Amino acid sequence: MSRPVPMLTFTGPPGSGKTALLDELAAGLEQNVPFARLDCARLGPSSPQEVLAALAFQLSRPCPGYGTLEFPRLITGQLALGATLNVARWTLARRQVEDELAAYLKISDPPQFLATLAAGVLATVPALSNVPGVVTLGQHLPGLVVGGINAVLRGRRDRGDARKWFGHQDKGLARDPIDVLVELNHKARSPDGSQEVGEVLWAAFLADLRDGFRRGRQADRRTLNCAVLLDDVDAGLELVSGLEVAHRQRGQLAVDDPDPLTVVATSSRSALVRRLSAAGEDPVAIENAGYEDYAQRGSGRHRAGPYLVRLDDLSPEAVDTLVSALGPRLSDNRRISAMVHGFAHGHPGATRMLLDAIAEHRLDPVSLDAVLDAAVPGDGVLRVADGMVATFLVDVAPNVVEDLVTCSAARNIDQALRLARYRPLLLGTGDRNSAVFDGTVWSRVDDAGARTMIPVLRRLLLRRLAARTEHDRADWASVHGWLRRRCEQDQDRAGELHHALALGEVEFVTRKLADLLDEVPARAWLVLLREVCAAPDAGGHALAPVERVRELTRWAPPRDLPVAPLARLVVALWTVADPFRDARHRDLDGEIAADLDDIAPYAGDGLAVLRAEADKYR
Incomplete structure (x- = not known):
């Protein structure tokens, strides 16, 4: 029997390898285990209906040993939500839902029906956006509802299990399922009902998975959970919340009948991490992570909430290995490794950019300034230093970047906040909620417990600060001079x-x-x-x-x-x-x-x- 598992969440700053980790997982899962993948940052204002339809479509792709997973409960809910009901006339609304559900037996290809509902979301999935038909399915909805009915599908759906589920929802309820579906339709159209609709649909989705793993000739071969991979989950916290509520409401049942689903997510250490850290759940180092640690941390056997795993920096030994892989063309690998690790502090993305530039431009003996000023391989215009900064400061306004350059002189965020209040040196506000003090930038903690800027980013920004002249608003001497005087006043x-x-x-x-x-x-x-x-x-x-x-x-x-x-x-x-x-x-x-x-x-x-x-x- 499977066991309840947490949402495995890998955290780290930009460029720490979170997306690359999901890429590797996706490659290993392909044609071995059913899986779905979403980039939450690209979902935009997608509804729970669209997102769950996208997950179900991907999980329903044929997979050896698993066959084709079906989602009758989720589709039943989707059909009811798609109707335009007159809830003021309850009997009429019930009949309208009944008519919508009658169309279920005419759907010859349920996965494609789900794809139609989720066309906008699926267009953002890298592995699917170029698959012919996925983006244009919405134009051919009538073609998916046909008169020729597959006898096997009809036989499985005639049981009415999907409809009945909404009456009990695996919680011992005794409600009329059609009344529940009418209410669900009404809530989906109210400003405050989206979250509750998402919770019910998540529960239906999970019930379909449990049923799908139990039934069929290949049920005994389904020994591994299916997987959902969520990139940048901070942008999809409402989605995650629906999953957490669905797990929590099952309570004790989840222990004896766990969901055959493993969710792997990535977080940039911002919204989700702050929320969990406030509850006393700090990330665990990746070398210490595991199910035993999860259980010992008191996370609870019955809860499948996030389990935070920190993606740490590369060790000097790991950088040595990467440098050695560049081949014998470099005359002093040990010196180059020391230089790269000393500057990048083991940050995976920055390390990779430095090594790619060294290999591309054959910079040996290596000058760090020469590497940083070289063109990014394959670009020809963008410098390596600017490309590395852009990795950390995606879509950050130019004035915020300039203020970050100024604040890079500060040893920690508290010192930077004091500097920010001295308005002549900064362009923007000194408010702690300013983008200058975003948690993804000030994500490290020093030995004294103070939050500090990501080391390699600070070094890159300090380089820009050093390039300023005395005619600039805040040059090297004026910023460090102000900080020195302030520290003297504070007896620091x-x-x-x-x-x-x-x-x-x-x-x-x-x-x-x-x-x-x-x-x-x-x-x-x-x-x-x-x-x-x-x-x-x-x-x-x-x-x-x-x-x-x-x-x-x-x-x-x-x-x-x-x-x-x-x-x-x-x-x-x-x-x-x-x-x-x-x-x-x-x-x-x-x-x-x-x-x-x-x-x-x-x-x-x-x-x-x-x-x-x-x-x-x-």
Whole structure:
């Protein structure tokens, strides 16, 4: 016996591979298991009738081992909804519904009838939009209702099970089914009735699936659930709500008689994820996901609501594999892997675009700026950097993009909101509901629990910020300068030094850190050091890493301890953290270890802590 399953929902920002995952699933399911697929973002104002007809049509396509699934209850409901009734005269309305249902026996091809009802929705399904007849079925409805009746179909439909179902709906009701169908028709035409109609049709759809899996010569071979794949489910929450209600209303029955349906959805971590997170249901890492985890999380055996699985970034090892697949044409795969992972932070879409550009333009030895400024393979006009930004900011207004460029200087969303309230630097409003602060952009959470911008998007936007001049509304110096002053007012020591370093004030940062060396516990001081040295760099330096360290620390006399080694350490760590620098950072490892050793005696009781940190680089 099957068991109740949740709606498996994969979450992640744009470009994280959600649609590619559904593509792979669809390819594996084809001709193995009945499945249907919809892109909720493209449905528009589609009614529940249209959407469920589209799902039923796709699931009714012949499949080895499953035959052709039929949907008599759903079609019965669709026929009743299609009638124009005079509900003021109830007896007449009942007779009108009876006349509509009589047409059921004249439908020679139920799947095509469903396709006719769902023609607009099916046109948005990539796998079906080019199938001859799907889009134009609506023009040939009369041809689908014919006098020649298939005897087998007539025999199966004469039982009246489909009509009777609306009287009990698997909930123990004892109503007249024709009265229920008249009410359903009336509600479908009222402004507030769409949701209730959708719930009943979902229940009919699921009842048809259960019945279809039980009956027929191939019933014993149907060991796998059929599947529905929903892309961008955030745009179809009303559709999902109807499914959830249908499951919930069956209650205990769903445990003993589960629906043979698995729903796999994708979400951009916006509406659906926020709703579930508010209820305490946060996404689980994909490596920890599974039915046991779902049950242990207290999601309930009887509920088939969303089970959120987070699509995490690619690991350095995974990027190594992708780089190796480019072949022997690259002279230093390890360096290229480090550069790509360091910049893209493992984001699948950004990683793929970088590697495609490297392969297309044979950029070796690799300069990250050269890759980002290269043309997107197959385009010739769009630059890789702009193509990557467009992946994240689909249909985002230009003024919002410009304000995001400005806010990219902020370390987290709270800092960005403070920046936004300083109106001279932004074009739009500083309201938290502004598109600038959309959850799909600020979707990461740092170690302190603060929401941050997607790392690779922030780096791309910081690159644009660095390209602005002093004549622009908000250039690098003005934005980081404002943030530095605000952090100083808020007594945010890490923020103040972070933005000071972004402005190139190495000496100021070094002396502040030196003053704190014997005042702050060593482990906390190292955390502060890492936060400060994660500051972005405006670029413009052509020096190799070791030469850059020497150039930016000439102001510190070598015998000035611990200032001189600390200055070298700050610049070295700043350089290593910058993805735009040459990836040959191993040249600095020995320097970093030596500088940590030199400042360790000045760290009060933290000598052993700093020596242990030095060992990591040694």
